[in-house]
Amino acid sequence: MRQIGHLSSRASINSLIQESNKNRMLLSDSNQFIAQLGRSGTHRGGRREHTVRNRSRGMSSSQKVKAIYEHLKENGDIRPSDSAPKNDLKQGEIDIKALQQKRAHAEITRNRIEEEMRENHPFFDRPLFAVGRDSKLRRVCQNIVYAKYSPEKIDPVTSKPIQVKYKQLHAFLGLMTYLDWAMVLFTSFSCASMLFESPWPTTGENLIFHNRYLQIAEYIFVLSMTFELVVKIIANGLFFTPKAVVRDVGGFMTLFIYLTSVWYLIWMPNHVEINSLAQLVMIFRAMRPLRIYTLVPHIRRVVVELCKGFKEILLVTILLVVLMFVFASFGLQIAGGKLAACNDPTITTRANCTGLFEQKIFVTRMEVYGKNDDRLHPKIFVPRVWTNPRNFNFDHIGNAMLALFETLSYKGWNVIRDILWMRRGPWAVLFIHIYVFIGCMIGLTLFVGVVIANYTENRGTALLTVDQRRWHDLKARLKMAQPLHVPPKPAESAKLRTFLYDLTMKKWFKVVFLYLVIFNSLTLLVPWSLEQERVSHTLLVANVVCAVINIFFLVEMFLKMIAFTVSGFWQSRRNRIDLLITALGIFWIVLHFVIAYPAHVVHNEFHLKRFSYTFGYIVVILRFFTIAGRKSTLKMLMLTVVMSMVRSLFIIAAMFLLVLFYAYAGVILFGMVKYGQAVSKHVNFRSAKEALVVLFRSVTGEDWNDIMHDCMRSPPFCYWEEGVNYWHTDCGNYFGAIIYFCSFYLIITYIVLNLLVAIIMENFSLFYSSEEDALLSYADIRNFQQVWNMVDVEQKRVIPVRRVKFLLRLLKGRLEVDPTKDRLLFKHMCYEMERLHNGDDISFHDVLNMLSYRSVDIRKSLQLEELLQREDLEYIIEEEVAKQTIRSWLESCLRKMKHNSQQTENCLINQVRSTTAQITQNTQLLVQPGLQPTVGFQNQVQVDTADVKSTDLMDPEEEERAIKKQRSKRRSSIPELVGEAKKFVFSGMSGRIKSLPLHSTLPDRPNIAVISGDHYHNAANNKHAPPALSRSEKRSTLKQLQMGTYELPDLEEWGEDNGDSPAADRRYSLEAQYLTCHEYPPISPCSDVFHTETDPTPDIRIWWNDLVAS
Structure with a gap:
């Protein structure tokens, strides 16, 4: 996969900030596309270290253009004369920024000129110089003209696009405006009515001026076109307006067809001679199908693309001429x-070519008596002619x-x-x-x-360059790729379905039924007819074999239905087609063997049996076509044919409309020409339907020149009188036939058919290119189809966007994405899918197209416009992902701090509970004779014990409220802690036990509790007891304790052997150790509670001993 970059370290964040600053500077220019032309890199030690994506958005304009253009000039050298002027322009370099600025400047200039024209010329942009620019009538007409079906549905509440089925059908409906669609229908209806116009019979009953129904169709077309032109002229103007109706060749053709139609409708001559003005007007009227050229944009584009190369075609035509x-x-x-020569083979000179001679007449091809005998062969007298x-x-x-x-x-x-x-x-x-x-x-x-x-x-x-052509082919491949429609494997508990599922998915199972299709087709080697049945029993054997094979196909259908379930089986189109053909096959078995065969044996009924034979071989032929779905190679061949037909649909439509025009004109020119060598009852121009058959035959080159020579017939070889109608004579048109057939063969056969050849060649190169030339192989696409089938369990062709991560983790091969190695790429891909439909469901082709973009080098494969759009999209994605990464990092830090704070509070609570429990135990020991605790100490112990018990008996909600209340009252500032430390030090002199607050927010400050000397006054042997301090000494000690917070020692934490909380959640308590020291008779002085062997904080011990000794 193509790498994007890594934005997780501090250096990457700094680089991102620098790129943002550079892009902000670039975007301040009038051109907003230059910031997305290149990809950024970093400079270290004079060398450029490109990122994996090789971005240079922060590069200068010339460097970015040069980096892109190096990949755009592979198929040729584009000279600087094609670009905007630039002083330091190098050979083969285009200043795209200058071109875009020039284009934008031209648009601004055009808009400015239009505004000046509107201000200075009152008749500018006024249709017919009468309708106002902002009149209500014009706005209504504009609404009618530009009303159009929108294939993209937007939710009015959420303003999000709505996913619709059959997108291609919706896009086809949105191809034109409603008015244009209506005119296409009216024009098609008029063209269909013209198919019934015919000069035969000679009474003229099938001509428009003698047929009321044809006249109604003509009036409907003229009225509809009148309404269309009136509305468009009022909305946009006829001439000299920005969007005039007549502003190009298509507009002139529309106006010409309308005027000729109105002219003929008003005139409608009853007397039409050969080569007369009336016949010429009728030929102009036959151009009506070409009106659709100007209505359908795709057909118009085909004609425009063909006419753009008219110069080269004209030069080659001149060369051939x-x-x-x-x-x-x-x-x-x-x-x-x-x-x-003379038509009499015995005469060799023109002077002797006179008189009559006997000419043999062809009678039959059969061998009859006297056929080869000149005396017995039938003959007639023919005049000799030198011709x-x-x-x-x-x-x-x-x-x-x-x-x-x-x-x-x-x-x-x-x-x-x-x-x-x-x-x-x-x-x-x-x-x-x-x-x-x-x-x-x-x-x-x-x-x-x-x-x-x-x-x-x-x-x-x-x-296109080689890479761009590969990308063009890849997009066509991906467009043809569809989900597999294979239901997921059943659960292990359904053993029968699991077994049948594995059986039907085996390769040998598919191969067996593939051969059954072939064997079924081999039964057609025998003619399925009653005559063959009478001759031999081979047909009966073939029918029995065909019936058995159809029963096997029925078993296959049942196995798949059980394995896939009925709904899962019905999801595949191929399964539905197989089921239909299998049902027809079972119907044929019942019809032939149960009904027709007994009826023929008993009642000698052969009509039903003949029908059963016809129906049976049709079913066999239909079954043969299903072989394409069982073999991938044949399936690709069929896809090639179908894709070629789809891609050439508009070219075929344009060719058909042109052939239709020639058919109408042929009926007018050669409708009553007499039969000859080529023109006969099967090949003639008596009606437009028969003319279409003749012309489609001529497209293949079949005897087109012989038909032309028959249509060139002129007097004295045909009947003609001056002033007679063309449908009353059997002559043709000499010069008309030459122009008609030569132009038809040149345009249709040499030009249009070769366009179809070009499209077919392109499609075959698309589907049959080698794997080395393909950006994504068929194996990669097949792997994606299988993974999609695993994720899309419901077979809906769409999945929730949250499943994209799971789908990407399952991909293998070229499309594989490793989240551990390419974490940033993985994030980019997921965010792109979320951004595509604003978090809604995504389709099969959405994910596949995204993966295709990420699997190629867009700098080499994409064209400039698409490259700019893709660069802009990826730039936005990178910025958003970077923002999300930083935001998630900050949120994780805050969560971690909050978690540490909560953990510290929990540790302190557990520590207080354990300390209170120890105090209670020590109190019980001190109550012994000779050890009487003070009132303050006893009260404190009772309070702490009560707190512990009440805390243990609290509900979780009450405990949480209590914690919040204590947290609001706690002292969290360092000066308060220092004050508490001061109180703690001197509380031991007054004979009370003091401790810090129960909840402290600083984990590195210990809870120090001192037991005064009054509590252990009975220990008379204690010689190291500190002497009593005077007031002045207390003041001096207080001054010594006034130190900054930075001088407070940091304590480390370690575990305790006794306690309820884990060792990791406990803090060291001086009071607890002091009390523990007095649980038994003291062996050493208890004033020194720190042991040198296990003391982890010697600095605190020294500080404490100095303080006590003072």
């Missing part, structure tokens, strides 16, 4: 006027270039070769072979390559 002209000129010289070949000639340059253009599609070039061989000799064949090699194999391939390269460049994919 020049090449054809050269070869046509050469063909004109060697074969011009020399390819004509050129039917489809081509080189008599003038136009016909020669047309013949060579047809040859570019590899259609008819072998016919030209054969005729040249017969008419001009073998040497003339070399001419057409050289042209096919240069013009078709090289020139046409060059044209196709230019179209594909130009389209990919305009889309931007051809200009």
